[in-house]
Amino acid sequence: MTQTDNRRSWIASANGHPDFPLQNLPLGVFSPAGTSPRGGVAIGDAIFDLKVAADAGLFSGEAAEAAQSACGDSLNAFFALGASARRALRAQLQDLLAEGSSAQERLEAMGQALLPAASTCQLHLPAKVGDYTDFYVGIHHANNVGRLFRPDNPLLPNYKYVPIGYHGRASTVCVSGTPVRRPLGQTMPPGNEVPNFGPSKRLDYELELGIWIGQGNEMGESIAISDAQQHIAGYCLLNDWSARDVQAWEYQPLGPFLAKNFGTTVSPWVVTAEALEPFRAAQPARPEGDPQPLPYLLDEADQAKGAFDIELEVLVLTPAMREQGLAPHRLALSNTLNMYWTVAQMVAHHSVGGCKLQAGDLFGSGTLSGPEPQAFGSLLESTFGGKQPITLPSGEQRTFLEDGDEVILRARCQRDGYPRIGFGECRGVLLAAR
């Protein structure tokens, strides 16, 4: 793969596909109709079946080992193999699928067995999540939320030194398309003397980048920032559903708990570092007066190209909009350049005290808002704490989500002279509370 790779595929739908051209090749776990879950690669409107391919002996050497590790119902073993195996598989996949490939005839003969239409397949969580950690590296989000509570001093003193994060709930990380139920919980509305109990009334989404961990480290060891890239398996979209009213009452002194653990939705496709390589960017310059990162968070290569230029958007589709045949409505358009800390800094920080990371661990970036309202990645921000409703194309208004609303995250990378790459969708419908 090079920065000027414009190769086309003999799979026609891949060429000009908004998400999955030959240059992307994200991995996931899917079930072709009537069969068991296995690893696959999105290419155009189809999914390349890694199990069928491995059984047919389409790969050799390290790539064969990689494909073999992805034949089961999760990619954990594939993630654990590391970057070299992943690159070997990618290189052989691109050779197999590129226009002019000598394998084209043989692969075409295998038909739907090798390349079922994605629309006929079910997608699953790509890996069994060991631990899930949610960071808070979107500085505009931290500013916006902090301002609601502390207008004069929105950012806490540790923010520019510490890549703030907390442990989330792994058991309720679910794949795009899984409905999420509005939680019951305690809330303390202003003026109340005792808490209420009932369905959350301030149900929100959060627009985040997800990071899948590859090779891990032993307990008591750490991962140097210069090695961090070797420990990242890939990227996805992540919606960190949040019950703001539950959060406000429960979160002192130990952080969010029930406000966040009822569901976290991720997109099914794992976009690799190789696919994102052309869209790397320098870490945005820190505003004048901001401190330098401490040495364990500072790496020249990471400063030079540790960030990503990925456009992220969040859309909503309400039941009324669905009835009226309206398309999902964009609520925000943001970008991963709004991250104050890079993914490598997150990995280095997480492990610096000896915390063990494992293949299949998941990080969330935290909400990636931009500085302007049209780039705010949560309703808490977009509606200024629920005070300024948003009007939708259906004429409906929203301060927070209502039952039946579907939240959709999308992301794409675009650059002149290079095929556009997308993440696929991260969708979830909000069900009424029990």
Next chain:
Amino acid sequence: MTQTDNRRSWIASANGHPDFPLQNLPLGVFSPAGTSPRGGVAIGDAIFDLKVAADAGLFSGEAAEAAQSACGDSLNAFFALGASARRALRAQLQDLLAEGSSAQERLEAMGQALLPAASTCQLHLPAKVGDYTDFYVGIHHANNVGRLFRPDNPLLPNYKYVPIGYHGRASTVCVSGTPVRRPLGQTMPPGNEVPNFGPSKRLDYELELGIWIGQGNEMGESIAISDAQQHIAGYCLLNDWSARDVQAWEYQPLGPFLAKNFGTTVSPWVVTAEALEPFRAAQPARPEGDPQPLPYLLDEADQAKGAFDIELEVLVLTPAMREQGLAPHRLALSNTLNMYWTVAQMVAHHSVGGCKLQAGDLFGSGTLSGPEPQAFGSLLESTFGGKQPITLPSGEQRTFLEDGDEVILRARCQRDGYPRIGFGECRGVLLAAR
């Protein structure tokens, strides 16, 4: 099992054993010398090998199914079977091992293969931890710690309504005997303008009860408090190692992270609800003026006997004490009656918003300090924030832990006319930072 069960075992070491008489029968995972990990039951100085027993056909019906589920290298499948299978196994085990058992001759003939000496076996983590949640239900600890920060108002307003908890790190939960390394991290000592980076200087233990989850619930469902007992597999001791200086700097606004995720030690034996039944107690009366629990946290049976009367202690053994041949020194003696919320309340609260619990999930109670200094379950409390050092029998002083210190937790239940039951030890040596 009845409340007046005084049966003796034909295994002599079980009778009068401080931890493991016939009335306890805790489960764990162990490797007899030279073989693979499998489930076992502590009885006196021996371990009853469930795999060898199951292979020999010693159990029937539901108990056989239970033993079969405990033959692998983790008890997750056994936990998932639930209370009925656990009770069936316990009943048949007690019949096999009681004095006068018709099976005695046959079992004795199987010798060390069935009942290896515990001293020849290695103990492992009893289950693969899915998610680990640490609560904060020790009200005296919450008071003591709160007082260090807010002398006039130590408890936050939510404490008496919400069983406060947060998500911890599952990957670094380790079994007793695993050394834990002092973490590196950022700290902001008073008077500093920028943070330091280096080994934590305020390394502490926390004396906690651990709770292993049995049968789980689906995402979006909840567990009613009246059903909570059906979802608990058993109990252990838990040391929530804590880097106080890291915690103070990082924990706002999302809670503890690196300060806690470098290691959490649990005792290897899972003490069952059946073994603890005689030591149940009414939930201690709330002080006058405290609110009633909200309805989802209120259950008559739980109020009547949802608490436990378990004595807990924490001891330290320093390298100098070891050299001088001194015994571990008790730093605190506390009791699970210091819990403001019961375990059933913790389960009901954790799941009330639809969070999925799974077999092998682990809860910590939070530090269980008593109201008096001799019952303080952390050094942060015992030394009043590091201001009043403790003097050890070796003449050494401690404010926080030093490299090479070993922390030992123990617990026991005692009642007139009933054999004493213990938890075994939860030990960990603190290694120097890398």
